[in-house]
Amino acid sequence: MIYTFPRTKEFFEPAELVLATGVNKERFGEAILKELVDNALDEAEKANKAPVIEIAAEPFLSIRDNGPGADIQDLLNKILDFSVRASSKLAWKRPTRGYLGNALKTVFGMAHVLAPEKPVVLESGGQRATVTVRPLSTGEIRVNPVLETVPIKPGFSVTVPVPVSLNCSTFAAAVLFNPHATFELSGRCVQRVGDVEKYPAEAPVSPHWFDAESLFNLAVMVAGQEDLTVREFISRYFVGLSGAKAGQAAKSCPVKRIRDLVFLEESQGRKAALDACTGLLRTMKILSRPVPPAKLGGVGRENMAKRARQLFGVEAEGRYVRKEGYTWDDRPYVLEVYYAPAERKHIVTGLNFTGTYNPLFNSNFLGKSDSWGLHGYLKELLKSRYESGFFLAVHVIMPGVEYTSRDKKPYLPVDVVQAAGEAVARAVNSVRRAVQAGSCGGPEEATTLKEAVFAVLPEAVEKASGGGRYPYSARSLYYQVRALIQQYTSRELDYNYFTPGLLTEYQEIYGPLEGLYYDPRGIAVEPHTGQEIPLGTREVADYTAPDYLYNKVLYVEKKGILPVLKAAGLDKKYDLCICAGEGYASRAAKDFLAMAEKQDIVVLCLHDLDINGLEIARTLREETRTSRNAVTVIDLGLRYKDAVEMGLEKDPEGVPLKKGWHKPVLETLPHDELEFLTGDGKRGNRVELNALTPEQLIGLIERKLAEHGLAKKVVPPEEVVLDEARKRFDAVLRAMAERRILEILEIPAVVEKIARSVKVPDFGGLPGDIARALEDNPPVSWRDMVEEEARDFARAVLEGVDLSRFLKIGHRQ
Structure with a gap:
């Protein structure tokens, strides 16, 4: 699939090539090397092979891969049209090596600048093309390819009439961040050291990687290749949006077919087309979850260490730090940092399994001044040790990377840069402490x-x-x-x-x-469904609040009162999710509340009247040692004023005020409440929630909900109600119709007749087959294998039976 848009002589003018590649003329050889190595790696991976890249650097640069090869004539037709820019990757937003669509076009241009009139040679599948390119003063590009038949060799090769040096940072990064590849260089072989996991090159993409503009561009590209409905487009090309979800998302688009978006732009203007994409994209994002960062893969610790030893002679043990997360717009990212002591100073940065023309984090690292680029940050971390040797590799993997212009300088969001700073600090400080301790x-x-x-x-x-x-x-x-x-x-x-x-x-x-x-400490209970979500970090990470099920979540510091609240029906009466913990909110509980707040769900807190109870409410609102999440919280009490109004007795034993009892929350309290809680300074006072009768507890909550205007239930937008009504009607109608039809057809009796009429297959050889299949310990049970075999036999038998002759439909009055 080729996405094209206008370009002219920029491929052959040095100033334009500098803008297109981001490197000056002196580094054109390095840029040619990077483009060809990236292409070779991509081609080899297409064949699901461990890449083997052969490189000769002198007297001319020649690169051959072990990929599937290409049709030379078809390739020439695409890459030698210099009036357009061609790329099959551009619109997909995947985390790929190539992104801007320069590839072989800029190679021809830079080769012409460095060696005018000399040909570039392409070879694959027994075809060789010797291509001479000459730009004319009129702006026309004259191309002269000479084709000939040659002995067939594996893969695809390119020979460019310029010598290059392999001692450059971009090539080092390509080798470092591709440990699954073997690089056969002139007189030297860098063997592969291990496998890597990557997001598949042809896998469906996520709507969370797109904005309206880029979604429209993708739609235009696909429309030029296939005539798809919007639903087919969504189902085929977007992850997590198959089946009913694709249909639901398609309903939010004003056109039925992808090509109609192009017609919409032509008839009503680009804004109308982008508005259509905006609504479609919003629904797609609501219906799908962001791709987990782990799916992006990575190089890995062992591979980093082995490549550092191969390339830079780093023998000392290093520290590997991997950080995963999401940007503000839900794009996943992975950061890999490897740091180790070394004899010389080496800093290598990479993006999506390759190097970049310009090192990442050259400036504004961690949001500081230009002096706090990666080098400045390392100087601050290492102090005097900065001038001695070390090896540092920083690798970023993320989809939809944006560039500041055509200069190939990637723009990384602030949260990714911040995470990179934290990862570098962890790796550097870890090694430094280990060295100091060892000494x-x-x-x-x-x-x-x-x-x-x-x-x-x-x-x-x-x-x-x-x-x-x-x-x-x-x-x-x-x-x-x-x-x-x-x-x-x-x-x-x-x-x-x-x-x-x-x-x-x-x-x-x-x-x-x-x-x-962290193991669960408490549970959250959904109203109406009764679903219980254990408040553990893994369970909370996998949970998202259903749309329009509840509009409030109440954190209660004591699980023991949860049965009272449920028995009173407060959850169903007020569309209230009850989150019952054990004292201070755990990291998982705060993650749950933060998730709710992001979905515009109000967060409430109910606690004892004591210092720790009020601290529980405060620590929900602020970042703490265990959780970086700060949540907007409405405190329902119990407060001193409530206890007085309700005539509650204080705990006769009080609360011993031990070392560290003075908490920050005390500085915000009115005098009477502060005096009650701190008592004589040695023993404070408290009133526990358990001291309230069920009626008092329920009354307190209902009164506070009313005071804060939170007693209202969930009322979705009109279109949501209508859509839900139509879906429920359709589901009920189908279920009733199915039940009526089953009654009329007397299905159990019919099934019995069919079962008696067919011959039971001979399963005599099955036990032996199962025993042999289970020798390698596959992750299945013998019952699973019997089930699969029986299903295959049953399917084959039923395909040969005319079932209609068993059906006798009568008429009932």
């Missing part, structure tokens, strides 16, 4: 328990997560840490000291540990 020679007095834990945590994460492949709990991580710190200290690590204390502090400094999960 102490091991006496336990030289290293505190905290320093030892911080030094080994990155390695412990690697072990607990199986190299980033599996989730892990704090308990599992603790056992790995406990074993590793013995190289620094003989002291025992207590679990209660490790978490939440040290583990929380470490994440405060270096960012959340990817893959770390």
